[in-house]
Amino acid sequence: MKNSPAILIVTALLSAQLTHLVPCASAAAKKSAPPGADIARRSESVAAHRSPEEQAAHEARIAWWREAKFGLFIHWGLYALPAGEWKGKPVAGIGEWIMNRAKIPVKEYEQLAKQFNPVKFNAEEWVQMAEDAGMKYIVITSKHHDGFAMFGSKTSPYNIVDATPFKRDPMKELAAACARHGIKFGFYYSQAQDWHEPNGAGNTWDFGPDNRKDYDQYLRGKAEPQVRELLTGYGPICLVWFDTPRMMTPERTARFAQLVRTLQPNCLIDGRLGPGDGDYLSMGDNKIPPMVVPGDWEVPATLNHTWGFKKDDTDWKTPEDLTFKLVDIVSKGGNYLLNVGPTAEGVIPQASQDNLRRVGRWLKVNGEAIYGARPTPFGAELGAQVDGRFREAKDWRCTTKPGKFYFTLFTWPAGSFQLPPMKAKATKAWFLGDARTPLRLTTTDGKTTVSLPEKAPDNIASVIAVEIDVPKPGKD
Ligand code: H79
DSSP states (O other), X not given: OOOOHHHHHHHXXXXXXXXXXXXXXXXXXXXXXXXXXXXXXXXXXXXXTOOHHXXXXXXXXXXXXXXXXXXXXXXXXXXXXXXXEETTEEOOSOGGGHHHHTTOOHHHHTTHHHHOOOTTOOHHHHHHHHHHTTOOEEEEEEEOTTOOBSSOOSSOSOBHHHHSSSOOXXXXXXXXXXXXXXXXEEEEEOXXXXXXXXXXXXXXXXXXXXXXXXXXXHIIIIIHHHHHHHHHSSSOOOEEEEOOOTTOOHHHHHHHHHHHHHHOTTOEEOSOSSSSOOSSEEOOTTOOOSSOOOSOEEEEEESSSOSSOOTTOOOOOOHHHHHHHHHHHHHTTOEEEEEEOOOTTSOOOHHHHHHHHHHHHHHHHHGGGTTTXXXXXXXXXXXXXXXXXXXXXXXXXXXXXXXXXXXXXXXXXXXXXXXXXXXXXXXXXXXXXXXXXXXXXXXXXXXXXXXXXXXXXXXXXXXXXXXXXXXXXXXX
């Protein structure tokens, strides 16, 4: 099937908008190149420009993140009030884009602030849920493209403390709750698009085309001062998650990077600030690469089809699917940042909570295969080229730690599991959660199999831990 001109134009616009920071998914599926090769190149180029000093600083601040693997993304803002519907009509697309999709004038959209009163918001409950889900960091929208600050800001009165009946600063409460739970706390901040500001990027319906705006006036007058506020008023911030770097030149990018590096040297910068200076590569939204990707990278993803709450979107990914995606991403070397969209009352939809907690219960038993784990040394289990197209395989995934392999089985084999060909010798095997019961290992003709019971011990996926004896060079 050929792509329609409309789709091609949208694709071109999106890839232009996310210039070299977010890999283009369609390129990964191109016929001749090995799958994932272009993404691997982009990932390596993130680190390429760093000086040795910068590289050392980067290594120090990203160490926790490499262990963490699994984080909670929260999209919360005024858009939770219309929740995907404007003037009685559903508005297609992601919920937090409603102002743009329905071309709502600033004067009208602003009125939402007067009704925003999330009395059911409870920071402790949100952070407890993240902990129950096995997530190690939280990233929340401090300001999305609509320009509304969800924190008390001295820079602009268009913020939750000054413009709503709620009057509280939920970011202060979340920062405190995260500190109590030992969960890292970070901010999403839309640095480029700001549909509330005459000189911010994106609002062409009120303010005309972006190329006629005084963009630096907006950056210096609002975005940079607000990022400063976020990095000085909320304790240690683990990460600032910038997005959609429209019109972000290297000079503008460097201004934000310098602000972050000066105020909080341990704070990470995601891969969407602008050209250069990110600590890791951000994959496209919901885009899981087909192969192992070297370097540091993250997949930001939704539980349904929207980031901000939409009342009609109840198409939830199952706990089984979420667990597969988590293991899949970790086995390819990445982190998974998984989103919830709380309601305007301040409640995380029950289905999101239930599904995330189910993943958390799986992690309680099997987390050893995830936290701090390195990617698969094999790769054949991920899939293969069939008729010039990459066909994904989903039977099992492998993650590793020094001296150990973890095989997570999503399809239960009859009788035994054959280990992939390896130089190392497998010396011991057991199920995570049952380390005291050894599984029998048999080697014939150089092939090692693990004997399995008839029934899988875990309803979602069982993990076989295998201890290996790596041949030391120069011995035997
Ligand atoms: O914050 C979430 C999204 O709002 C943000 N990134 C994640 C983490 C994001 N900003 N832009 N995009 C994602 C790409 C946007 C694409 C679309 Fe559209 C928005 C497709 C449909 C609505 C723009 C407007 C392109 C077509 C119509």
